[in-house]
Amino acid sequence: GAGVSQSPSNKVTEKGKDVELRCDPISGHTALYWYRQSLGQGLEFLIYFQGNSAPDKSGLPSDRFSAERTGGSVSTLTIQRTQQEDSAVYLCASSSHPARYGYTFGSGTRLTVV
Amino acid sequence: KNQVEQSPQSLIILEGKNCTLQCNYTVSPFSNLRWYKQDTGRGPVSLTIMTFSENTKSNGRYTATLDADTKQSSLHITASQLSDSASYICVVSARRGSYIPTFGRGTSLIVHP
DSSP: OOSOEEEOSEEEEOTTOOEEEEEEOOTTOOEEEEEEEOTTOOEEEEEEEETTSOOBOTTOOSTTEEEEEGGGSOEEEEEOSOOGGGOEEEEEEEESOHHHHOOEEOOOEEEEEO | OOOEEEEOSEEEEETTOOEEEEEEEOOSSEEEEEEEEEOTTSOOEEEEEEETTOOEEEETTEEEEEETTTTEEEEEEOSOOGGGOEEEEEEEEESSSOOOOEEOOOEEEEEEO
16 A cells, blocks of 8 residues: 555553554565553554564563564554553554665554453 | 664744754664654654764754764754654664664654744
8 A cells, every 4th residue: 555554543442352453564665563652651662573574572571462473464463451551542654665765653542441 | 782862852933033953863783764744643653764974864844864873863953844754863873783764753843823
């Protein structure tokens, strides 16, 4: 597609439920990032995928968070047993060459845990 | 530790006025610096990218400067418009290691008519 697509755009879930957030990167972009942005805060790095290399998971806040990227394209971020502090906007970005071309962001998924 | 600090945290100006946003970083070794604009409810959109050898780069009414010696960058907005109201984020990448950039917290700009 022309841009990075994220779905759903909004998600309201009950505390303790699992959620899956989806990211469709730009075709051909080998690098994919997940970030979290809480209200009024900066972007918090979660996880980074680059081609077929093992992902950099150093930003995941707890073992309730996991992500996978199937076939080097679509990525899914899963949050298990959601907590209220997980409420945030989850942004996905992709790039063909981060150092040269920067990143293209999706519009994000706004997650609200009630 | 790689850090990016932005100032001011928020700024309110009248339409038509100019403003300058600041970014100080400690990322090393430096590769490039980008300014992003993030409208409410949207993902960040790139405005400019600057490498070590570049001092100034313009994109319409936006002009970014970079001083690699003092590790400072500024984003100057000329003749502001209501549509400039957004968060402006400074992002710095290192030349080696993981391609995980360091994000500033952003400056929230509000342009009033």
